[in-house]
Amino acid sequence: MQRFVFAAFSLILLYKLYSSLLISQVGMNPLVYQETDPTYWMFMVLGIPGHMNGTIAIIFDVLLLSSCLASCIFSRQHITAIVFFCCYFIYFVLFNMTAGHHYANVAILVISFAFIFRDDLFGFSIQFCRFAFLFIMCSAAIWKIARGNLFYPPQLEMIMLSHNIGTLVAGDKTIKYQLVKWFILHRNWTHVIWITMIAMEFSFITGFFTRKMDKLLILVYLLFVIGGYLLAGIFAVENLLFLFLLYPSFNFIARQHILPTNKIAPISNSL
């Protein structure tokens, strides 16, 4: 399990290395995007962004990458996973200070938390992360419903217009252009899609009651991601890793007769 998950983390970090997106490569933006988040303020009070340059930044990136690769290669220990979790938390805050998306890509942060616990507690920590993922999806739906967005027809249309305005003005007649144009011209159908997407997010509440629906939730999540990409251009590759929390960790392991499908039982980290 650890080998598989950290291999995926490594691929994402290597892509970031290739795209010059590690801290030593991107450097700290002088105009940080700190918002009103006390954690980001604490980093600034401690002067961490100011010190994260030159040799210190290179050492940090090497530690981040090597702890990830070591957790993948030497998967029967979790010391490197603890180091990785700490480094990734710092990277998450510093990168978002520069890039300005505090909550868009959280999968590595959430999933790596499960691996900091010793072997006999891993079964619980991975299930706790699964609940965290379910909460992310459900709360996203509840936010929209609570703010009266469910029955607000222009919402998805405005999201589509603002995200695709360049494509629409260029009028390139691509499939995406045709699709977006059709939805903008058919407001009722756009509203149906909007309600469906909120319902898809809310359906993750079933995961708090049973794991039997996890296979269906995988399909729902994939459809949700595809819909978000086609209609609004939202595509957070990293968040696809959340699927590890639904299928491979539970149903796949259950099929190996280690974990009863719908019972609480510890899972070994080294599986």
Next chain:
Amino acid sequence: MLLIDFFKAVKKKSAVLFWSFLAITFFQLACTFLKIEVTPFILYGMYSEKIPEQTEFAIAEVEVNDSSLHSPELSDWQADILSTGYENYNNMLQNNRTDIVKTRVEKRYHFLTSSFLYPFLKTRIYNNEADLDNFSKWYHDRFSQFAKIDVRTIRIYSTPVKFDRSVFTFSKQPRKLIATF
């Protein structure tokens, strides 16, 4: 219920783990109800605010060394860094060269601004004018690095666009130069 069974099983296994998980759950729920973000306790309210219906939009165009830069030359993450960085810079310029977070905090959070800690905090947690000046060099460097070209000048234009839904047409207005780096 699976969640309750889970907590019962954790309590049986380890009291420390049980209280840790409970504390994390409590903080996440508290932050959500109070609408405050304290990373890693994040709010997931993306796109939940009602977007007013509008017919006027703006397209940002970037010219590097006097020729247009096409976004496919950059990855999504790189394009995000450059566009968010610029928006943050522009917001501060529009706000009389003052960090918009500072303006917001001083308007809304009197309990914080009246505390004895605030004079110290405000020297540390906000972007200042010197940061604004340093931004140009950092922006040049990132553009050169991401687009893999030697960047001499960067010009950012905004083109207003009017949308007429009845005939599905977009009419472009003359573009305006909004920043030069």
